[in-house]
Amino acid sequence: MASRRDFLKLTGACGLALGLPEELLARIAEVQDPLQAYPERAWEDFYRKEFAATRGDAVGYAFHCSNCQGNCAFHVFAKDGMVTREEQLAQYPQISPSIPDPNPRGCNKGTIHSQAMYEKDRLLYPLKRAGRRGSGKWKRISWDQAIGEIAEKTVETIARHGPAGVMLYVGTGILSQGRRAGPLRLGSLMGAIRLYPSSAVGDMFTGATLAYGIPNVGTSLDAWFEMDYIVLWSFNPNVTRIPDAHYLWEAKWRGAKIVVISPDYNPTAIHADRWIPIQPGSDSFLAMSLVHVVLAEKLYKEDFIREQTDLPFLVREDDGRLLRLADLRQGGRDDVFYCWDEATGKAAPMPGTRGHIRKSLRLGALKPALTGRFEVAGADGKPIPVTTVFEKVRAEAQKFSPEATQKHTGIHPGVVRQLAREYAAAHDPGLTIGFSLHKYAWGVLACWAQALFCALTGHDVVDTEHQWSLGGIGPLASPKPSRFSSGFLGEWFSGRMSETFRRHYPAKEFANRTGLTPDGLVQLAERSRADKWLANYGEPRVRILFADNMFRRNKSSEHYKKTVLDATELYVNVNFRMDSSAELADYVLPAISHYEGWDIRGEVGYHRYVNLTVPPKGLKPIGETKSEWEICRLLAERIEAAAGRRGLGRIPDPAFTVERDGKKEPLTRDLDTLHADFTMQGKLGNDKDVVKWLIENVPAFQPWKFEDAVERGFIVLNSNAGLTSPLYADKPYRSFEEQFYLKRPYPTLSGRQQFCIDQEVFAKLGCTVPTAREALHPSRFPLKYYSPHTRWGIHSTWRTSKYMLRLQRGVPHLNLNPADAAKRGIKDGDTVRVFNDVGEFRTMAKILPGVRPGTLMMDHAWEPHQFARRRGMDAPVAGLLSPLELAGGWGHLRFGAEWDGNQLAYESSVEVAKA
């Protein structure tokens, strides 16, 4: 070993002198070799004391109610009434020795909330605007003044425009059952407009609804560990499902093959066996090619599709519609369908359809033909030529050989064939898709074709995001019918998105790709509203937003912001921090954040644990913040009072009716008893009461008691939580066991997995069976622009935390391929301008070899106020609708939580240049 002196000499020799004075060196006392033993260790208490300080003097439980839906139990430590730190609880039980336990769920965001909750963007007092909207000029006011003025204006609006004049919306910033209940309950009692959040943010799995009647299907994510072949398509769980991703890589060590399909070489792809790079938006072509291979090579499982799908259903060759009883008999039902029974050589009604008397998929003696062309006698006696859905599907798939789709997807046919064959041959494969897919116009088709591929191979269903069915929450969150407005269509109309849509998509190119002119699409949206295919109640005058960053998340953001604010007379934002939407409000009300109030969360379906938030004892309130429940209670109280002063009591709301003594009467919105109704006659005084109520009333939470939950920080869902299968105590959850094994019908028109939909929009666009369509990126701008989820925020929450930003670049950045950058003279770190005919913004360029040439990829949800002139990354994203998602009024395509479309985000084109 070199002596210290030698070392210093060497160090000095390379020009990195350490400035150590020689005389100091001479004073250093020699101690024995510290490698051997070190005597003076009392100082070690230094770090021990620091550790003890972070552990604090009080401990609580928490999760984060954000829209990652990860729902992870944490300990929260506090000292002297201030939160010091959080750490995952890591005490979830293992369900079976053969499945790794779920500990210690959590992520980088959850582990810094103890810091973010005290950050300088935190709202502490009610504020009232003191300049024009967005000017940053505020007046601090009292809660009393704020609530009073808001209540007054709300009542005035209801008096003038009825309940639909007010929007009371709780966005995806609070997705727990506890804290979300307050705004839901108040809005439901008042009949205020609310949106389906999944639709407004583009998270609806509409392709799954086409096939299964429900959008959220699949498995709890521990099921990955059981699978032997896992396809992750448009899904980046290493970034977006951080607490669950371990099951994938543990499955890999168990022997599972892992395939990732995505445009960019994302952080999930790096651990896959195979990464399949795909052209953005071309997924429907790949899916149809997989179907093509399975059909051409006869890799399908006949028994499964005969019973579990509508593929043996008869379809008319003349008009392409499914053959119905109404076709065969005057006045016959239109929800009874037929197969060709090979046993009898005749058409026979399939059991289990909506209109069939037998509610079972059991075929009994029926032998439905999958192939063939037949004739049946019509109601008028004339013969009707028919064939099977299977034949139609096969004919459609014929067009999409891997060779034919390569020009769209960029994937070599050999790679596609290998994927189809391996998937079909696997024992227990799984195909999981992410939220990115349906942010393309044809995500709906891609997902439908993926469902078909899974059905043909007999391997159950495409995995979207299965959700539990907790039950029992209705009386709390929706005591009266809620005024649901379509999410994506609501934003389309509110933001007049048709204007940026028309500007961005050239008529001819658009029509060639969709089969519909831009005018045709705009009219279809109007039609969908007029015919009530999708609900819309017009533009609210008052917007009271909880936990929704509306002016961050909407596309064509500059245009949207102006249009919506101009139409809004009162805009109230309830928030824990000053986000890009709060800063535009007329009133800002400061709310608690994740650790400061009581809460409970048992959704969605990634795992079976129900977490509690129990604030540490003695936690000091932050400023004048209040819980959402308390804010809503105050609003209820003051709205009731203001209504009383105006002589308003029970307001008829004829859009909804109730049955009274056998007669239908308009529902009333009872402003005269609003406070008592809100508090359930005083039973629900605060957020803790709400948590208690939920534990007592939600069947899936039984038999746990409030005290059990408070003691441990979590409880476990029971078997009733499963929607279409039981949630077994010792097995991961998988959808549709009731259909597979008990032969109960699916919630579709055919009662089966449905692959023929003859609704008129589908028929008009040639999409009655799964097919593929070209992505809509206008070719006049060279780069396809998309913005997937980030690991550095849950949408905009934590996006501006300094602890997150220090692990990035401090400012928003976009990612581009080195060749695209070089072509434009752009270097890493340069400021660039991203623009098209809709809008533009400035940002830092990062050169990323994993980005596909010809695309721009930017992690989403940067706050507009992080950009120059507050022009955010969604400024150049044009309005766009998927025409198929505007359909309705047919079979299982009826507006509601199961059927609503998506705000599309990934199909605009841009150019980028050095700024």
Next chain:
Amino acid sequence: MSKRQLAMVMDLNKCIGCQTCTTACKTQWTNRNGREYMYWNNVETHPGNGYPRKWQESGGGFDASGNLRPGRIPDMNQDYGAPFDLNYEQALNPLGQGTSGEPPQLAPARMPYWGANWDEDQGAGDYPNNYYFYLPRICNHCTNPACLAACPRQAIYKREQDGIVLIDQERCRGYQHCVAACPYKKVYYNPLFKRSEKCIFCYPRIEQGLPPACAQQCVGRIRFVGYLDDAAGPVHKLVTKWKVALPLHAELGTQPNVYYVPPLSPYRYDAEGTLTSERRIPDEYLVKLFGPRVPEVISLLEAERERKRRGEPSELMDLLIAYRHEEMFKLDAPSPSKPGGARLRVIPIVAVQDLERRLSERAIAAGGHAGGAA
């Protein structure tokens, strides 16, 4: 020599780059007291410059004859990246104080030149054959620490009972020889306390039976902690028995006690776009980091994975799967002191009556999910 050595194994095949370890460490130790710029635990993308920037080219460690090699002290702005604050108050005015003019955009008070994760996900190679992986790093608590050898105060020592390398905060005078001498650049100068600090393997936690924050809180479940000589522990099995965990830059002579299971990677494409059987991270790159045994380890991992796939037992795969989180750690410490006092009983999972009913109703067709009249 210390009597025993605590060590850590990180399975890079399970690291998802989420940085939960980084933030766990940050709130445990380095969000205060002059440590704000430090990341005792960091995760960096490889190939890349890492953190501090170009640490692999900054010297330190020992040469072949055991002499300390000269080392460089990283620059606060250029190499660590100074920890910027943001203009929250000016840009957002959340307290509604008087303002004049347009609010500025929310941005760092001073634009950073570099940061702990600046080259995240960049890596090397050309699309679609580009490649990268994540490398989490803490202090290696070396058996022959260069920091210790370089310290003129003899303020650095290895704890006898567990081999944790510590800088005596009373004795240290902040000369920073250790900073230069550490070839991993895992010692940091604290400008507030004017002495050097580094990862302490969370000894205050270890002493209470708790794994280090980075390991306990790792949601990828990649980190194993235990004593190297404990034949029953996962660390010993991975390092000594199965020999799949390799030290980083062992050639620098410090005998590090953090070990890595090297990463597999997806197959490369040829010019036509068909898949080859060649993994995309070049062996040479991994060998440069983890030494010549990399190809042998990767073959063993693949062979054991194949065994497991066939349904045969594999102790190695079972270890790496880590069925129980708490079994990833074997600390031989007194019983863990969990917050809130005594350890709570594990919550049982309930099978309510309804499940029994539904189970008895169930008619399971043979062979998975295939249909057929049942």
